Amino acid sequence: MSTLDLGLWITSAGLALYAGWLTLPSAVALDWERLFKTTLITQLRGEVQASGGDDAAWLAAGRQRVYFNPAARALAARLEDPASSPIVAPALPNERALVEELIQTPSAEDRLAVIFGRGADEALYEDPMSLGPDWDLTGMLGVGADWDALAAWGEPVTAALRRRNTLTRWVVVGPAEDPLSEGLVNELSEVLGEGRAARFDLLAIDPLCDALAPLISEPADRLVFIGVGEGAARIVAALGADASLRDRARAVVSVGGALGGEVAARLPSFFTHEGMDTELARLTPWWHLAFVTPGVSPPGDVDQPLAETAWPAPPAPPSGRLALEIVDLGVLPGPRAAYPPRLLARGLLVSLTARLVLMG
8 A cells, every 4th residue: 555545545534533523412511400400590580580579589589499509419318327428539519528517417407408508509590601602592492592581481482492392292100180290291281382291190011101102103203201209110111111112212300209119129120221222322311300308307308208219320331332311400399299380390391402402
């Protein structure tokens, strides 16, 4: 091979590699818990401003509805027994000081106040665009759907969400007569339009798969699942049992999911990157959100311990092919049944739609 031939071969190979690199999804410099909770805070800003309230009123409304501390992780253990909860290296900023204070704090209820009090959430009340261009909401939803438009919750935002979810139906699975499940699907339907959201009670695996089949009758149909309480376990079981349904699932969100006990014992057998893989190699977001009600023991909500609400994080397979993106959205003030469905539905709709847009 001549020097000229070798040079041409190297150039061609380099161009091919570069073209392949351009087809890969770009890295996203976003903290999804922070984005989700920023959407909640922004909506509350709009409601307070519409009623004539000032920044102090916004802060009060936000702290009634949103918990956030960027130094808080392993929250269930930190609330129950912080001394036995090791700090995983590298430590988060301010995490060591927080854990040391929690060790000296006698009760779980007081520890809750330490974690989410004293201005730990101040970052949520800053302009999101100060975090950089990745936080430009219009880049995720479309022109006109910026943070101020989100606060106003007008046509620019709702139209953008409808466009981004044209082929996607949102499915809520939860207990019968559950106020949050019912409120979530009602709000999703109002935003996305008739027939774009559906609700199912706690059906067994096979009946649930059968009930979902009409929602994916066309090849391009896709589903986003929200599992409330025991509904989270029903969804993961259905997806684990039905590969065709799993291929249509764009994302799954557990809202106060009941994922402990027998469910936790069964999950490791199939909730793996190989077991939940899809025909087209891609990541599927699996998000989980919990509620914490002060005074409840063990820490968590009135009907669900915090330690039993998270998807497990399976190890990477030998092949390196990942199928699951596990995201912890943190906690919100409980009880779950009293949380405003409209606020939560809009927050999940905006933040998860943004994630799916960026995934391509």
